Amino acid sequence: MTDLRVKGDVTKSRLLDATEHWISEKGFDAVSVRDITGLAKANVAAVNYHFGSRDGLLAAVLDHRMKPLMEMRAANLHGLRDDDGVREILKAWSSPLVSIFASSGMSELAYCRVMGRAMDVLALNIFTEVSAANRLVDATLLHCMEQRLAGMTQSEISWRLHFATGAMIHLLVHGVTTQADFRLSTAMEFWIDATAQSFAANEGLVQRARSSKNPLARRKTKPTAPILQMAEVVSAVMGADEIATNFIPVTTATESKQDQEKAEQQLGYGELFLF
Secondary structure (H helix, E strand, C coil), X not given: CHHHHHHHHHHHHHHHHHHXXXXXXXXXXXXXXXXXXXXXXXXXXXXXXXXXXXXHHHHHHHHHHHHHHHHHHHHHHHCCCCCCCHHHHHHHHHHHHHHHXXXXXXXXXXXXXXXXXXXXXXXXXXXXXXXXXXXXXXXXXXXXXXXXXXXXXXXXXXXXXXXHHHHHHHHHHHHHHHCCCCCHHHHHHHHHHHHHHHHHHHHHHCCECCCCCCCCCECCCCCCHHHHHHHHHHHHHHCCCCCCCCCCCCCCCCCCHHXXXXXXXXXXXXXXXXX
């Protein structure tokens, strides 16, 4: 009986390892039972016996890799101090990816691809139990950010985090193949810097006149260098002749409606929203 149990555990482990290999190479959608059993040197019956189905096996990989990540993220976020800022929050959420890699038993390439693709799949809510747990962690992240960014709405913060998460997924899945000197720890630092800067830049860049009757009204502010560079890229792509130093004309008491429309036309590309 002991020999059979040990043999079964070995087969189960080989199936999990083979599944992770093919997820790294192909992604969740493209992995087939034949791929898995061929690499694991097992039969289809073994998949059904240990995991119930192909989806059960994929769910087991998600649980195996993402549960420790979510637990560490939740613990880090709950352990933040009141005076910790946006950068500290982002580090608390992202740093477990680096910590877990050391004990993953995987190459950096395979680990990054599996974790990036696992994060992507969680957002699709196909594997409901794991996805629900991940949403709780994301809700904690959003709450922490809201407490530090009183000048932004929940929707604005949520969208920025959505874009930042997408950037992280892309970094994990493709960064190791596009950067010859890629290192996960260094990449996470760049991600933290870029994401923190996006929140800091926005806070002083666009002040909505929420109580204004004119929904187009904005406070005139001078764009920071990175934002101006982004504006130049957009302008070049859209064929604008000049870069406007203010993102939207501000209607004053002496400016007529016709002047406002003319100013908008001169921009060539309308409003530039950086959300």
